[in-house]
Amino acid sequence: MLAVENLKVSYGQSEVIHGLSFAVKPAEIVAIMGRNGMGKTTLMKSLMGIVPSSSGVIRIGDTPVQTLESFERVERGLAYVPQGRMIFSTMTVKENIETGLTVTGETEVPPQIYELFPVLLDMKGRRGGNLSGGQQQQLAIARALASRPKVLLLDEPTEGIQPSIIKEMARTLRRIRDDIGLSIVVSEQVLSFALDMADRVLVIERGEIAHEATRAGIDEAKVASFLSV
Amino acid sequence: MIGDYSYSEFFSILAMQGFAGLILFSVFVLMALGLAIIFGQMGVINMAHGEFMILGAYVTYLCSVVVTDYVPFLFPVYFFVAMALAFAASFGLGVLVEWALIRHLYRRPLDTLLATWGLSLALQQLYRSVFGAREVGVTLPDWMMGSISLGDAIEIPINGLFVMGLTMIIAAAVYFIMFRSSWGKRVRAVVQNRVMAGAVGINTKQVDRMTFGLGCGIAGIAGSAFTMIGSTGPTAGQLYIVDTFLVVVFGGAGSLIGTIASAFTISQAQSTLEFFLSGSMAKVLTLLTVVGILMLRPQGLFSLNIRR
Numbered sequence: 001m002l003a004v005e006n007l008k009v010s011y012g013q014s015e016v017i018h019g020l021s022f023a024v025k026p027a028e029i030v031a032i033m034g035r036n037g038m039g040k041t042t043l044m045k046s047l048m049g050i051v052p053s054s055s056g057v058i059r060i061g062d063t064p065v066q067t068l069e070s071f072e073r074v075e076r077g078l079a080y081v082p083q084g085r086m087i088f089s090t091m092t093v094k095e096n097i098e099t100g101l102t103v104t105g106e107t108e109v110p111p112q113i114y115e116l117f118p119v120l121l122d123m124k125g126r127r128g129g130n131l132s133g134g135q136q137q138q139l140a141i142a143r144a145l146a147s148r149p150k151v152l153l154l155d156e157p158t159e160g161i162q163p164s165i166i167k168e169m170a171r172t173l174r175r176i177r178d179d180i181g182l183s184i185v186v187s188e189q190v191l192s193f194a195l196d197m198a199d200r201v202l203v204i205e206r207g208e209i210a211h212e213a214t215r216a217g218i219d220e221a222k223v224a225s226f227l228s229v
Numbered sequence: 230m231i232g233d234y235s236y237s238e239f240f241s242i243l244a245m246q247g248f249a250g251l252i253l254f255s256v257f258v259l260m261a262l263g264l265a266i267i268f269g270q271m272g273v274i275n276m277a278h279g280e281f282m283i284l285g286a287y288v289t290y291l292c293s294v295v296v297t298d299y300v301p302f303l304f305p306v307y308f309f310v311a312m313a314l315a316f317a318a319s320f321g322l323g324v325l326v327e328w329a330l331i332r333h334l335y336r337r338p339l340d341t342l343l344a345t346w347g348l349s350l351a352l353q354q355l356y357r358s359v360f361g362a363r364e365v366g367v368t369l370p371d372w373m374m375g376s377i378s379l380g381d382a383i384e385i386p387i388n389g390l391f392v393m394g395l396t397m398i399i400a401a402a403v404y405f406i407m408f409r410s411s412w413g414k415r416v417r418a419v420v421q422n423r424v425m426a427g428a429v430g431i432n433t434k435q436v437d438r439m440t441f442g443l444g445c446g447i448a449g450i451a452g453s454a455f456t457m458i459g460s461t462g463p464t465a466g467q468l469y470i471v472d473t474f475l476v477v478v479f480g481g482a483g484s485l486i487g488t489i490a491s492a493f494t495i496s497q498a499q500s501t502l503e504f505f506l507s508g509s510m511a512k513v514l515t516l517l518t519v520v521g522i523l524m525l526r527p528q529g530l531f532s533l534n535i536r537r
Binding site: 048050069074080086090098100103107 | 425
């Protein structure tokens with residue numbers, strides 16, 4: 001569904017991602033793990049077109065998207081939940097979700113979204129900025145799902161969120177995947193969360209993939225050793 | 230008795246000056262709405278906003294001349310056509326300017342200040358070359374002339390009422406566009422977080438261009454209204470730009486209600502004080518008050534309370 005070939009990303013002269021390649025199958029959940037500063041967020045941003053890539057190919061289905069702008073990538077089926085959630089804080093919850101409808105041309109929020117996140121229905125008239133961190137995270141996911149994506153990118157969704165909600169979020173994401181066959185790429189530092197939801201784990205180290213394992217064959221100790229500081 | 234005036238005279242003066250202030254208020258609101266949309270929502274300080282207004286005024290003037298010469302029977306309603314054309318002209322120029330100039334400067338606010346100031350000088354000279362340095366005035370259709378008398382000493386001009394009605398309609402339309410339409414939702418999303426708005430699928434460049442065009446278009450309508458209270462010259466826009474900035478900042482950038490409230494306060498204070506003091510003293514007092522209030526409330530009169 002999503003294929004990345006030999007992707008290179010630089011900030012000015014310093015290259016941060018050195019020729020990364022991986023592929024995500026339809027309805028597969030892939031966790032990208034790694035310590036701070038190893039290029040997880042940069043990878044996400046370059047997939048989304050926020051940071052330009054210097055070379056390489058990014059494909060959604062069969063369409064290369066590496067030269068397109070962010071909003072065109074969303075039209076092709078990519079959706080993004082950024083680190084720090086970045087909801088539109090002065091807009092209401094409902095309006096926040098509706099911004100995601102831009103590319104589909106729909107005018108009403110699909111009811112499935114409120115089914116997945118009932119708390120957002122209760123709070124739909126509140127300003128996004130007045131929600132708690134966990135609720136904002138759900139809102140950011142709902143907003144991304146509103147564009148009916150094929151591939152969902154989640155950048156450190158567990159950051160700053162209490163453990164009980166993290167568990168529930170893993171359940172919800174798996175449910176979304178099962179319901180609509182969405183492919184999910186999630187960058188993560190919390191190993192337990194990644195093991196909870198991912199089918200496959202990639203460990204990224206200094207801009208390259210250092211380790212790869214399916215959920216069945218994962219060596220927890222080895223992955224943990226990559227994550228320890 | 231208050232000073233040399235009896236109470237009834239005093240209240241008549243207050244009412245009529247208040248009404249004169251309402252016309253000024255209308256022009257301020259229309260100017261400030263455009264400026265607030267562009268500055269509050271996009272962070273671009275448009276020094277050429279007064280010239281966009283004057284463009285609208287010149288278009289209205291041209292309309293009045295053309296209609297009088299060629300289709301005189303349409304004269305009573307030409308003003309509505311002129312307003313639509315004024316909007317279209319300023320909108321068009323706004324879109325062009327955004328494409329040619331502003332879009333290259335979004336991350337450099339000080340440079341937009343300089344660039345739009347340069348633009349304002351260029352436009353002034355262009356008006357001077359095309360229309361001449363002499364001020365021009367439009368002829369109003371008969372039904373807009375004259376006034377309604379309320380009581381012995383109070384006269385209310387009809388064109389003033391017309392301008393006010395127009396302003397209310399436009400303010401309501403802007404509110405509707407920004408807060409009820411899906412386009413407005415996109416604008417507000419881009420304003421809040423440009424990068425993220427792109428990442429949820431909004432074409433931010435197109436939104437920027439249309440927003441800038443809309444702000445300038447409203448200035449064009451303000452220009453149409455302006456022709457009723459002042460004569461149109463190449464530099465007339467300069468007289469209004471400072472006051473308009475004052476209105477936007479005092480009202481709280483980004484808040485439409487605040488913009489309207491502050492336009493009302495400033496125009497009323499100015500107009501009422503002007504009668505009793507000299508024009509420049511009135512301005513000094515208004516400015517001092519506004520500066521004083523802004524020191525206590527730097528965010529302006531109205532601002533949203535949310536977690537950041």
